Amino acid sequence: MSDIEQLQTIRAQTLAQLQEVRAQLKPTYWVDGQRVHWEQYADALQRTIDWCDQKLHDAEPFEVASQAGS
Numbered sequence: 001m002s003d004i005e006q007l008q009t010i011r012a013q014t015l016a017q018l019q020e021v022r023a024q025l026k027p028t029y030w031v032d033g034q035r036v037h038w039e040q041y042a043d044a045l046q047r048t049i050d051w052c053d054q055k056l057h058d059a060e061p062f063e064v065a066s067q068a069g070s
Contacts, residue, residue, distance in 0.1 A: 004056065007059075018049065
C-alpha cells in the first residue's frame with residue numbers, strides 16, 4: 001500500500017468515525033483509556049482529517065510555469 005493509499009484509508013476511516021460520533025452523541029468517549037468529552041473527540045477526529053487532507057494536497061503533482069529567453 002502506498003503512502004497516498006494509506007492516507008486515503010486513514011481519512012476515510014476517520015471520517016466514518018466522525019459521522020458516527022455526530023449521529024450518536026454520547027456525553028463522553030473512552031480513547032486509549034482516557035475519558036474524553038464527545039466535542040473533544042470530534043475535534044480530534046477533525047484534526048486528523050485535516051492533517052490527511054493537507055498531506056494529500058502536498059502530494060499532488062504541481063507545475064511551475066517558466067519562460068526562457070535568449
